Structure formats: structure tokens, C-alpha cells
Amino acid sequence: MRFEHPATFNPIDQLKVIGHPTSRIEGPLKTTGTAPYAYERHDVVTNQAYGYVVGSAIGKGRIATINLEAANAAPGVLAIVTAENAGKLGKGERNAAPLLGGPEIAHYHQAVAVVVAGTFEQARAAAQLVRIDYVKGDGKFDLAAAIDAAGTPTPSFGGPADTAVGDFAVSFAAAPVQLDATYTTPDQGHAMMEPHASIAAWDDGKLTVWTSNQMIAWGAEDMAKTLGIPKENVRLVSPYIGGGFGGKLFLRADVLLAALGARAAGRPVKVTLQRPLMFNNTTHRPATIQRIRIGAERDGRITAIGHESWSGNVKDGEPEMAVSQTRLLYAGANRMTATRLAALDLPEGNAMRAPGEASGMMALEIAIDELADKLGIDPVVLRISNDTQVDPEHPERHFSQRQLVQCLSDGAARFGWDKRDPKPGQIRDGRWLVGMGVAAAFRNNLVTKSAARVRLDQQGTVTVETDMTDIGTGSYTIIAQTAAEMMGVPLERVVVRLGDSDFPVSCGSGGQWGGNNSTAGVYAACVKLRESIAQKLGFNSEEAEFADGVVRSGNRSAPLAQAAGQGDLVAEDAIEYGDLAKTYQQSTFGAHFVEVGVDADTAEIRVRRMLAVCAAGRILNPKAARSQVIGAMTMGVGAALMEYLVVDKRHGLFITHDLAAYEVPVHADIPHQDVIFLDETDPMSSPMKAKGVAELGICGVAAAVANAVHNATGVRVRDYPITLDKLLAGMPEPV
Amino acid sequence: MRAFSYERATSPGAAATAAASTANAKFIAGGTNLLDLMKLEIETPAHLIDVNDLALDRIEQTADGGLRIGALVRNTDLAADARVRRDYGVLSRALLAGASGQLRNKATTAGNLLQRTRCPYFYDTDLPCNKRKPGSGCAAIGGFSRQLAVVGASEACIATHPSDMAVAMRALDAVVETVRPDGATRSIPIADLHRLPGDSPEIETVLQPGELITAVALPKPVGGKQAYRKVRDRASYAFALVSVAAIVQPDGTGRVALGGVAHKPWRLEAAEAKLPDGAKAVTARLFADAKPTKDNAYKLQLAERTLAAVLREARA
Ligand SMILES: Cc1cc2nc3c(=O)[nH]c(=O)nc-3n(C[C@H](O)[C@H](O)[C@H](O)COP(=O)(O)OP(=O)(O)OC[C@H]3O[C@@H](n4cnc5c(N)ncnc54)[C@H](O)[C@@H]3O)c2cc1C
Numbered sequence A: 001m002r003f004e005h006p007a008t009f010n011p012i013d014q015l016k017v018i019g020h021p022t023s024r025i026e027g028p029l030k031t032t033g034t035a036p037y038a039y040e041r042h043d044v045v046t047n048q049a050y051g052y053v054v055g056s057a058i059g060k061g062r063i064a065t066i067n068l069e070a071a072n073a074a075p076g077v078l079a080i081v082t083a084e085n086a087g088k089l090g091k092g093e094r095n096a097a098p099l100l101g102g103p104e105i106a107h108y109h110q111a112v113a114v115v116v117a118g119t120f121e122q123a124r125a126a127a128q129l130v131r132i133d134y135v136k137g138d139g140k141f142d143l144a145a146a147i148d149a150a151g152t153p154t155p156s157f158g159g160p161a162d163t164a165v166g167d168f169a170v171s172f173a174a175a176p177v178q179l180d181a182t183y184t185t186p187d188q189g190h191a192m193m194e195p196h197a198s199i200a201a202w203d204d205g206k207l208t209v210w211t212s213n214q215m216i217a218w219g220a221e222d223m224a225k226t227l228g229i230p231k232e233n234v235r236l237v238s239p240y241i242g243g244g245f246g247g248k249l250f251l252r253a254d255v256l257l258a259a260l261g262a263r264a265a266g267r268p269v270k271v272t273l274q275r276p277l278m279f280n281n282t283t284h285r286p287a288t289i290q291r292i293r294i295g296a297e298r299d300g301r302i303t304a305i306g307h308e309s310w311s312g313n314v315k316d317g318e319p320e321m322a323v324s325q326t327r328l329l330y331a332g333a334n335r336m337t338a339t340r341l342a343a344l345d346l347p348e349g350n351a352m353r354a355p356g357e358a359s360g361m362m363a364l365e366i367a368i369d370e371l372a373d374k375l376g377i378d379p380v381v382l383r384i385s386n387d388t389q390v391d392p393e394h395p396e397r398h399f400s401q402r403q404l405v406q407c408l409s410d411g412a413a414r415f416g417w418d419k420r421d422p423k424p425g426q427i428r429d430g431r432w433l434v435g436m437g438v439a440a441a442f443r444n445n446l447v448t449k450s451a452a453r454v455r456l457d458q459q460g461t462v463t464v465e466t467d468m469t470d471i472g473t474g475s476y477t478i479i480a481q482t483a484a485e486m487m488g489v490p491l492e493r494v495v496v497r498l499g500d501s502d503f504p505v506s507c508g509s510g511g512q513w514g515g516n517n518s519t520a521g522v523y524a525a526c527v528k529l530r531e532s533i534a535q536k537l538g539f540n541s542e543e544a545e546f547a548d549g550v551v552r553s554g555n556r557s558a559p560l561a562q563a564a565g566q567g568d569l570v571a572e573d574a575i576e577y578g579d580l581a582k583t584y585q586q587s588t589f590g591a592h593f594v595e596v597g598v599d600a601d602t603a604e605i606r607v608r609r610m611l612a613v614c615a616a617g618r619i620l621n622p623k624a625a626r627s628q629v630i631g632a633m634t635m636g637v638g639a640a641l642m643e644y645l646v647v648d649k650r651h652g653l654f655i656t657h658d659l660a661a662y663e664v665p666v667h668a669d670i671p672h673q674d675v676i677f678l679d680e681t682d683p684m685s686s687p688m689k690a691k692g693v694a695e696l697g698i699c700g701v702a703a704a705v706a707n708a709v710h711n712a713t714g715v716r717v718r719d720y721p722i723t724l725d726k727l728l729a730g731m732p733e734p735v
Numbered sequence B: 001m002r003a004f005s006y007e008r009a010t011s012p013g014a015a016a017t018a019a020a021s022t023a024n025a026k027f028i029a030g031g032t033n034l035l036d037l038m039k040l041e042i043e044t045p046a047h048l049i050d051v052n053d054l055a056l057d058r059i060e061q062t063a064d065g066g067l068r069i070g071a072l073v074r075n076t077d078l079a080a081d082a083r084v085r086r087d088y089g090v091l092s093r094a095l096l097a098g099a100s101g102q103l104r105n106k107a108t109t110a111g112n113l114l115q116r117t118r119c120p121y122f123y124d125t126d127l128p129c130n131k132r133k134p135g136s137g138c139a140a141i142g143g144f145s146r147q148l149a150v151v152g153a154s155e156a157c158i159a160t161h162p163s164d165m166a167v168a169m170r171a172l173d174a175v176v177e178t179v180r181p182d183g184a185t186r187s188i189p190i191a192d193l194h195r196l197p198g199d200s201p202e203i204e205t206v207l208q209p210g211e212l213i214t215a216v217a218l219p220k221p222v223g224g225k226q227a228y229r230k231v232r233d234r235a236s237y238a239f240a241l242v243s244v245a246a247i248v249q250p251d252g253t254g255r256v257a258l259g260g261v262a263h264k265p266w267r268l269e270a271a272e273a274k275l276p277d278g279a280k281a282v283t284a285r286l287f288a289d290a291k292p293t294k295d296n297a298y299k300l301q302l303a304e305r306t307l308a309a310v311l312r313e314a315r316a
């Protein structure tokens, strides 16, 4: 189905099932511990052996010698795979650093060997006997030191590196009020609950991998390419995923090493990345240095806005597109953005929840707060007065929907923003200095092809199959809701099967595109199925109505199941997009409000209240969407206050590489969270009229926290995370 | 993790004897620290002596009106004991500020005292660390040292001792009771139990090979207002950046021990003599010999401000 014109009324608009706060259909499996995650698939194939990964002990350089003698002689060892004996390997389209290193080493903890043994304990013990001599090379590990040599990249995602409209330099210089500030965001880790894990089994040259991956088709394709075998010979199965946040978008070492280990051992092999290895072995959100300059009239009107961002990456790696939102969020006739990429030898930087905007908004939305301060204008008012309904770089392009102003003003009313004292450090509650902060939320909506197959059987059960994944987001449920709505059956009559490369290729889970696109693909397949059902039953498909398990047309009706009387009816289709996303700018908007307390003595920061107001198209399932947004808000608090992959610039690694050192929020850090969804449908986005929301939820949160900390204390911190040591010097003297 | 043999000891004396007579043996109590370190091959014992069957899990009154806490009393039970809560509030509070409910259910009194540092370099076996591998160097010096020691450290090691409980026990003048492989028992004031790193940071206590902790004795209650204030980056489940254990008497005198600043709970009797002069005077003395790094110099100010807050609350 091609989606070329704005959606009109369609069966989804009945909202009998869609739009309801349905609980997860797979929820009971998860709460009872019976949802089978990759590493626990003991059932799928017998005789599984265990692989344990050895990571490089240096950040840059090469392996001089590997001595496997002791490891090979250790009890239970079946095989050891290294680059030396793995055979020729290619590299996946979407991998920058090779997944199996050696003799060249691209980064710390790059996998250099997998030890396969009969038990996990044997594999681990033997892995620790692998002796490797390295020759250390000179690596570049310091972003700040590398930016002078940074170049202009050609990003494959997120638009061009640089943009310019009008004359930024002249109008900035002429502006009566100017802000020029530099912000830094650190490297961050996905730190999802379930580590990367895979079980691989070979059968006559064909490989099956039960894994944990967000993008099945990408994974299968890159696996085939890496192994140099036909794509048809690779099957990936990933029905349940314990979180990904972008860390499982791509083929990673667990998949490859399980496959190589299984080939070498002649047995199925399972591999999980051990937690302390994950932070340096896999991808991460790259650190940025961002300079923002804004010029404004005294009335708050922005006349010039410039945003430059520097990040680093390994060879073939991409830049963090931290300037993306600045191209679209606020009005202003003169503008520039610039993206620079430095060569670093740290682990590969790549997508993490809301790549680009999450980091960019961390900086931009402090900058707006600082500008509001300079102007003496309320930060909510300042944002509202610089709203734009068109793409400021291409004014002929309108936003398909843009309710940022509504988000800000509704949120302000709901949060009690009028009680905020614009003068910092004024509000005291016992030992706490209390402050409020606001930030806009912004994240683009991306449309991309997505296919599904639907089947009707004699019992009237509708089965949906698509390689879409559910990474804890609720995909199973919204897909079931879509099929139920389209086919006029109750939710219990729908079976959803996901995450298998044997199924039609979907959009996958990433970039907050999963919800809208995957359900639109199911919609397309259902439209086709409705046609063949109508035909089978002798109805005019245009007029047929599907409701309550019955198909009606005029005064005739027949049970839906009857159409499958002589055998299952199957339909497969994909949603494919025309250029509505080019003619209209499709984005999602929101506003984050945060209240913090800062301990007047110790400068410990604790969040007291949070509110997000989101305008993100049709909310397919408010319960699932709310879970996504509060999770994203929690992650935003982590980004604001604690998450920090600390670079050891001498050894070239992230030294905070376990969950003790890499702190993420715990329950006690997260207060009451409110989420409001504005009533919105976006006919430009898809027949579902929905957009993404799960990444919108993180964009701006950290800045709202930062702004609240400033309001509480008067201390402006521009380098994340905002830890107490950065506040102490500016705190009031103890009384 | 290396393969190891395992036995369950039946008496304290037998445990100590077994430890001395088996090469590279270690006691295991709750296992919450030791097992993690074994998985990473930071600890590589060849033999484990499980002490959980020893009847050392009681809290008893001592003849002089104090309490004797068995080495195997779980952190949860110790924190909840009515006598501890009434007479040794600083200890109860310190325990509850540590780890998580599940860990405290498992963690023992002796194991807590002997838990090892949380220096991030100690945990990465590919990097130099004198404590893990004597003579290999100290990667933390010149590296990421935000959490590490500001005082009492050495050129060889700047690690901190991570225990909260031990800081409170230091303020309470606890005494550690042990039995040695030859059957002899001794009492070690907690001030003397932990060593400063010097040039042998791998040796963390004065305990001798095979020496088993049987109990920790608390002297009779000293009264006063008792506080434990732990400062950290997140609200729970994190080690202290700085912690303050304080016992403040109505006349303004008292005791102060700090956590998160040194290789052992940091208390100087000469410093607490300055308590009537306020927090600044106390910390000035406590940190007279401090050598912070650029990353952790904030701890000096943080400790002073935290102590000031504790004193203000105690006197309120
Ligand atoms: C995630 C996490 C967070 C934590 N957070 C905190 C925190 O915030 N604050 C804090 O204070 N602690 C914290 N801890 C540490 C925790 O308190 C310790 O792991 C625990 O107290 C150790 O007790 P255990 O009985 O399990 O010791 P074990 O692991 O069994 O043993 C530890 C050491 O003591 C030795 N040992 C045990 N018993 C004896 C004995 N009777 N005589 C001689 N030697 C003995 C062992 O040989 C071993 O070397 C945390 C731990 C974890 C895993």
C-alpha cells in the first residue's frame, strides 16, 4: 500500500480498540518469568555449549602473539575462535569497528577471542587463561584535544553536516542581547537490563540465531555479509528483548561469536556479553562539545541562532547529530548549524535513545534558559514567542502538526509554574533549596517501509506475523490492537508473532519509528485481508463492515470465520511512503517541567516532581505510551545527574564499565511523574495518524533538570552530568 | 573464576586451623563481595571455608554493659536489633545506608568489615593496580579518582574503604575479636584493624593468615545524639562520596569518623577535640595531611559542609 495522500476516515478511526489503555498482551509472560529471552532458549536446540568472550586489553594497537595452550588444555574446552582461525570475515554494513579484532585492535574490549566449553564456568575459567601479548599503539582518546583536527562529515542520517540561512554572523553581532556558551555531554551507555545474548546453531550450512536484536533484517543481512554466506542461509529469531535503547540496533559480537563458536565446536553455542565488557565492547552515545550562540531583540524575538557540535568516533563511524533540532525548533531569520567529527580510538559511538536530539536538547534547552535569564523573560514565554509553524530553514514547508505552544502553556498551568520565583535560590523547604525548570521536547517523526502478513483461520483467529520487535515498548499490544480494530474482532482473537527473519520485513524498533510504521504495515496487510474476505463471502469490499466477528454489507451478514471455511486466508502487504514527509515537516513536540531539591549543605540533587506534556499524533495505547514516556523521563534524569562513561585518556577506555560505576537512577531517585498527551491525530504520518513518542520523552528532560538546579541554587552547570562537586563552590555558605 | 575446593567449618577454631593448613584458602560468609571478585578473578582462592554453620549469629549483652555482635550476624538483623537502635543509633543508620535490602540480608558483620575497595581500576584486571597485583602500579593515580581517598593515601594506592558500617563502629570504638589457627584469641581495637596502604596496599588489615573474626564488641553505650550522614550521587544503592558518623554530647563534645575519604574509617581524636569550635576546625585537623587529587579535592569541602549539617541537626 502506498501512502501518498493525507489519511482520511478509515477503520482505525472507529477507536473501538485503538486508543484504549490496554495492558500488555504479553505482560503475564513477563511478570511470571516465562517470556523466553535469548539466553534462556534451552528448548530450541539440544546440546548447547557456552562461549565466553575475551576483550582486548588495550585501546589501540595490535596483537603480537596469542597463546592458547593453557586455555585449550583447560577442562571442558571445545574450541577457541580468534581472528587467526576464524577464516575470512567481512564487515556488516552498519558496523564501524570489526566485531572480532586482531591482529589490529580498534578499541578497548573489542572481542579478540571466544572460548567455547561444555559449561559456562569452564568457558569463563578457560577464557582467563588466554595469554595475549599486545603492542600498544598511540591512540586518540581525548575529544577536547581532537576537535581542532575534526573534519566535516557526510552523515548518513539526520541531514547534512552544516546548514545556513541568512547572515548569522552579522545579525548575531548586531543583536542587542547575545548568548554564547559551550556545553558538554559525556559518553553514555545504554545499560539495558538484558545484556546482548545469542544462541547459534548450524544445520547444513544454514545458520539460526536466537538473539536479542531490535532490527531483525539489518542483523540478518549484516550477519550474512560478515560471514560471507547468502542471506537466505541466516535466520534470526528475537521474540523478546530485555531493553535495547539503540544498543541492539546492529549486529554485535555475541551473534557473530556464537556463530563462529558453533561452527568451530560443531555444536550449538550460546554467548552473552558479560556486563563489565558491554560498555566498551558495544556502542554508546558519543560525547559532544556544543557551542550555541543566540542573538535576540530585547522583546525576546530571536534574530540569530547558531549551533555547532563536535563529537568523535572510530574510523567509519558517524557523528552525533546534535544540531538537528536547532534547525527546526525556534524561529529566527539568520541561522547556522555545523557538525564536526573528530577521529578517536574509543569504542564505536552510535545511536542511543533519540540520537541527535537527546544530546542536542541537553545543550540547546539550557541555552534558551540562559537567554531568558539575560532577557528577564519567563522561559516558557520566551519559547512560546519564538514558535514557528514552518521549517525555519525552508519556510515553504509547514509542520504537519505542531502544538509546542499548547504543550508549554498546558504544562505550565498544570505544574504550577506561576509559583516559580525567577530569581534563583529563593525557595527553601527545610534543608532543601527548591527550584523549577522547563524545557521543550522535540524529536522528529520518521516514516519508513514496514510489512506484515495476516492470516484468518477457521476459528476466526487473526494471526499477525512481522519481523517487528518488541523491546519492552508494547509492540505486541499495539499490533494486536491494530489487527483487532481492522478485522472487527476482540483482542483475544488476535495472535501476534514477532521478531523472526522468516516474517515480512518491518521497520524494526528504532528512532521512535516502530509504533507508527509497524502498525501502518499491519493496517496495509489487514486492508488486503479484508478485501479477500469480502470477496470470499461475496461482499463488495468497499461497503463491507467488520465488527464483532461478523462481516456486514447492507442487510447481509456472515461470520468472519466463515471466510476461512475452506482454508486459511492470508494477506501480506507493506506500507510504503510517498513524499508527504518531504512536503511537510513531521515532528513530535512536548514540554518537560521539573522540580528539584538541592541539599543546601551537601549539594545533593534530588528530583521532586516531573511533568511531561506530549503532542505526538494519535496515541495508539495511552498506557504503553505513558510507560515509554516515564521511562524516557527517568533516563533523562540519569543523563542530567549521573550517567557518565568516564574516559581514561591514558589507557583509552571507559573506566566506569560496570553497573556499580556507571550509575543510572534507582527507584528512590524518581519521584511522581505525570504525563499528559494532547489530543492529536496527524493525517500526514500514516493511516494510523500516529507518530513516535518513546524518544520524545527523553528530549529536553536533562535540560529541564539543569534549569531547575540553576533556579534552586543560582549555579549554572554546562557540563553534564550535574554532580554535586560542580555545585559546591557556588552554594550558599552553610548557616 | 578458578576452580576451588570447598568445606563447611564446624567450629571457629577448626575454621582457622583449616585456613592455615590449606594453601590459598579463604573464608566465605555471605559471599556478596567475595564471589563477585572471584568471578572476575580478582580473588582466586584455591579453597573456600564456609563459616555459615558457626554459631556466631547472636547479639549478646557483655559484662560491662556493651554488646557482642557475632561475626555472622546479618547486616539487616544488626540494624533492626532493638538495643542497637536504642543505644547505638549511628550503627543502625550506617547499616541501612549501605547496599540494598537483599544484600544486607546476606551480608555479615565480619564480611562487611573485610569488603574490598570499589576503586574502578581494582575491578579491571587488564589495568595496573598495586592492590590487585602488587608492583604493577596504580592506574587510579593520574586517572579517574573522583571517588578515591584524599587523606592517608600513598604513592602506591589511593583507594578508599567502602564500608558504611565500619565508619560507625569506628566512632563507637568497637573491638574486633578473633581466633587464630593456633587457637589463641585476641581483641583488636577497630582503629587498628585496617591499615593505611603505604607501600603494600594489598595488605589491608592486621589479621594474620587464617585468623577468623568471631565477633565485634561494642563498649557500653555512650549516649549523645547519633547521626550517620552519607552523601552520594544517587539516592540509594551507591557508595559514599563522603560519609559522617557523629556522636554529639549535650556539652558539645563528641566523636566524628568519616567514610569515603581514606583507606580506613577516618577518625582522629585530636580533631574531634575541636568539636566545640565547629565543623571547620574539626575537618581542618582531620585533613591537615590531605593530598587530594584534582578530581576529588571537592571532598574536603563536602566533608566540612556535611559535618556542619550533622552538628547543626544534632544541636537543634
Ligand atoms: C551492589 C553492592 C552494593 C553495595 N553497597 C554497599 C554500600 O553502600 N555500603 C557498604 O558498606 N557496603 C556495600 N556493599 C558491600 C557489602 O556490604 C558487602 O559485600 C558485605 O558486607 C560483605 O559481607 P559478606 O558476608 O557477604 O562477605 P563475604 O563476601 O562472604 O566476605 C568478604 C570478605 O570477608 C572475609 N570474611 C568473611 N567472614 C569472615 C570472618 N568471620 N573472619 C575473617 N574473614 C572473613 C572473606 O574471606 C572475604 O575476604 C555493597 C555490595 C554490593 C554487591
Ligand code: SF4
Binding pocket: B117, B119, B120, B121, B122, B128, B129, B130, B131, B132, B137, B138, B139, B140, B141, B148, B156, B157, B158, B159, B201
Ligand atoms: S588506588 Fe589502589 S586499588 Fe585503585 S588502582 Fe591504585 S592501587 Fe589499585
